[in-house]
Amino acid sequence: MPQPPTLKIKEIFASIQGEGLRCGEPTFFIRLAGCNRRCPWCDTKYAWRGGTSLTTDEIIKRIKKLHHVWPINWICLTGGEPLLQNIEELVLRLKQDGFFLQIETNATLYRNLQIDWWTISPKPPDYYFQPQFLTKAKEIKLVVSKELTFQIIKKIRQAFPPSVPLILQPQTNHLWSRKKAWQLLEESTTSGLPSLRLGLQFHKIFKLK
Numbered sequence: 001m002p003q004p005p006t007l008k009i010k011e012i013f014a015s016i017q018g019e020g021l022r023c024g025e026p027t028f029f030i031r032l033a034g035c036n037r038r039c040p041w042c043d044t045k046y047a048w049r050g051g052t053s054l055t056t057d058e059i060i061k062r063i064k065k066l067h068h069v070w071p072i073n074w075i076c077l078t079g080g081e082p083l084l085q086n087i088e089e090l091v092l093r094l095k096q097d098g099f100f101l102q103i104e105t106n107a108t109l110y111r112n113l114q115i116d117w118w119t120i121s122p123k124p125p126d127y128y129f130q131p132q133f134l135t136k137a138k139e140i141k142l143v144v145s146k147e148l149t150f151q152i153i154k155k156i157r158q159a160f161p162p163s164v165p166l167i168l169q170p171q172t173n174h175l176w177s178r179k180k181a182w183q184l185l186e187e188s189t190t191s192g193l194p195s196l197r198l199g200l201q202f203h204k205i206f207k208l209k
C-alpha cells in the first residue's frame, strides 16, 4: 500500500513572532528542515539537515494539540528554507482549518501557495529573489551582515513598491551590526529611499525560541 507523503520537520512550537512587522504576535512555528543557502552567520544551522518525517495529518495533530492549550490562529512556516519541500497539501489543510499563514523564505524559490503573509529575506552573496515576490511580498527583511551594503539595499528597495516595508535587521542583535544598521538606515533615508525601518530579534531579547 502506498505510504502518505511526508515532510522533514525540524520542530513545531509555540512562541511569539520575534521579527518583522508581525513582531510580538503569538504564533505557532513549523520549522522545515533543509536549506539551499549556507549563510555563515545563520542562527538556525541546526535546521540545515535532519528532521523528522511527518505526514500532514501528524503535523496537524501536533498543531491542534498546541492550539488546545494556546488558541491562537497564526502559523509561521520557516526553516531552513520552507519552500524546498512540497508544502502544498499542508498549506491547504491549515487554511481549511482556519489558520492565517506566514512564510519566511530566502526568496530563491517560489511556490504558488495560499499564504497570508509572505516575508522574504534575500541572502548574500547575490541577494537573488524570484520575480513573483515583487507582487506577493508583505515585507522584506535584510540581515545586516558584513556583506550588506547601501547599493544592495537601494537595488532591492527600488525593485519593490514603497508599500512593502524593508526592514534592516541586525545580525543576531550584535552591537556592531546595530551600529551598521543605523548607518545604513541614515544613508538610505537621506538618499530618498522610502519605507525603510530598523528591526530587532525580539524573541532573543525575551530568551524565547
Ligand code: SF4
Pocket (backbone or CB within 6 Å): 035, 036, 037, 038, 039, 041, 042, 043, 044, 045, 079, 080, 081, 106, 123
Ligand atoms: S537562508 Fe536562512 S536558514 Fe538558510 S542558511 Fe541563510 S539564514 Fe540560514
